[in-house]
Amino acid sequence: MPCTIVETDMIDLRRVRYFVTAAEQLHFGRAAERMNVVQPAISQQIKRFEEELGSKLFVRTGNEVRLTEVGQQMLPECRRLLEQADEAMRVAKAARSGIRGRISFAFVDNAVCSLLPPLIRSYRERYPNVELRLQTLSREEQVTGLNDRRIDIGLLPGPVIREGLESDPFVGAPLVAALSRGHPLASQPSIPLEAFHDEPFVLFPAGIKSRLLEVIIAACANAGFTPRVAQEAMHIHTVLALVDAGVGITLVPPWVVREGVHDVSFVKLDTSTPTYDLKFAWRTDSSNVALDGLRAIARTTCSSESPQMSESLSVIEESQIINLPYRSQELKSPNGCPV
Known part of the structure; x- marks a missing residue:
């Protein structure tokens, strides 16, 4: 023995x-x-x-x-x-x-469409011994998760102004219009936002704390109208599916553009709109050095020159994309919330 x-x-x-x-x-x-x-x-x-x-x-x-x-x-x-x-x-x-460990990484729904696949793929190739634990959480859920140490890093809409948290700009851009391909304005090269004054909108529920909803409401207010809500939906893919069905139009960040996912046209807006941006946020006292590698890869993977981003934004002029380093344009929505 x-x-x-x-x-x-x-x-x-x-x-x-x-x-x-x-x-x-x-x-x-x-x-x-x-x-x-x-x-x-x-x-x-x-x-x-x-x-x-x-x-x-x-x-x-x-x-x-x-x-x-x-x-x-x-x-x-x-x-x-x-x-x-x-x-x-x-x-x-x-x-x-930072070449071995674990990262609990949360992100908002709209980041899944085009931003995350190349980022996660590149990170796994570079750091195969770091386990990524991925989950979709709202902005408020991410902030709470960071405060409670349930997640290590979040990808959420800015600004992130909370004691004990740090943030880095990731990507930002003006919104674009999403219309069903049968919509009379779908073939236009660009559209003034005022043209949607009487259009039905598909938006997120008013009761949830959605940064994207705040930016949409503020953009419409700056254009002189309040969007008429025909249907509400919780997730960006559901919103686009309802746009595809002709229920209404909506405004989205350009990185949700994915050819073939929905029968939807994405059209630039002539009107200047608030920039919708995503930031990385993490605890100031975090000791997880693996986060440095994730943020570094994000800067190269999601630059406007990267093939992944250029392909995803093929219907939008690349000059509209604001990349690192970046300062968000702070505006106020009608209810006083920063957007």
Whole structure:
């Protein structure tokens, strides 16, 4: 039956290494040379190890050294112990450098369409040993999750002005109009927002705290009207499906543009609208160094020059996209909420 070391916290790993080396060499002089120490040091440390164990590990007869029964049983266990210790050091080093670990990453619904797939794909390729735990949460849920340490980083609409949180701009752009392909204005190269004065809108429910809804309401107010809501929906994909069905029109950030997902036309607006932007947010006191790699990859993956972003925004002029570094234009919606 193998001799298992139980009280590993009381064992000096240096002595374990000396023992394993001497057991493999069966010669204290060669073991000392291999460990780059003098022979008396090896002999002394192994003697102390034997005293701790209460058993002899070696039998020394003249120039011959051989393992005792206890030594033979101890050798594989000590090898495993050293392997575990070495692995623990490798894990700690990898975690310290951000190439191993875990990130709990939350994001708003509209980021899923075009922004996240290239970002997540690139991150997994670069950091295969970092586990990404992904979930869709609203802006308020993300802020709460960050405060409660249930998530490490969020991708949410700005501004993010909360004590204890830091943020980085990710991507921002003016809104575009989404219309069913059969809509009379769907073939226009651009449309003034005022043209939708009497149009039915598909929007998020008024009772939820939606940054995108606030930006839409503020944009329409700046254009001189309040949108007439024909239907409400909780998720961006449902909103676009209802637009596809001809229930109404809506305004969206350009990164939701995905050819073939819905039979919807996306048209630029002539009217200047508030910029809808997404920011990364994380705790100021976060010790998760893996976050640095995620944010760094995001800056290159989602720049206006990247193939992924250019393809997603094929119907929108790239000059409308505002990338890092970026300052959001602060406007006020009719109810006084910042948008």
